[in-house]
Amino acid sequence: MQTDRNDGMLEMRLVRVHGRVxxxxxxxxCVRRAQELGVTGWVRNRMDEAVEAMLQGxxxxxxxxxxWLSEGMSAALVEELxxxxxKPPxxxxxSFERLPTE
Known part of the structure; x- marks a missing residue:
């Protein structure tokens, strides 16, 4: 298994984005931005019209x-993040990928 110097600093967040997203x-x-930043995890739509992302980095x-998620993009209107x-483990x-709707 390969290790790198940032393993000790690896953190994870579950983010729910509410609004017109x-x-x-x-x-x-979101996938493009995560890849640019080197963030791994996933993003998906939720049945409650929110977007949910699991972020690791x-x-x-x-x-x-x-x-970036709180600013959204020009076509989206983020109301709450x-x-x-x-917590580990x-x-x-x-990688960072788009999952099907929950």
């Missing part, structure tokens, strides 16, 4: 990603 390309933009990467810290994600 479905049907706007928000998840696709360094504290700085997660702060940058949460800032719920961020929950996930947790599995390590290798």
């Amino acid at each position: 479905q049907g706007t390309g928000y998840r696709e933009a 360094s504290p700085e990467q997660l702060a940058d990603m949460c800032a 719920e961020v929950t810290e996930v 947790f599995a390590r994600f290798d």
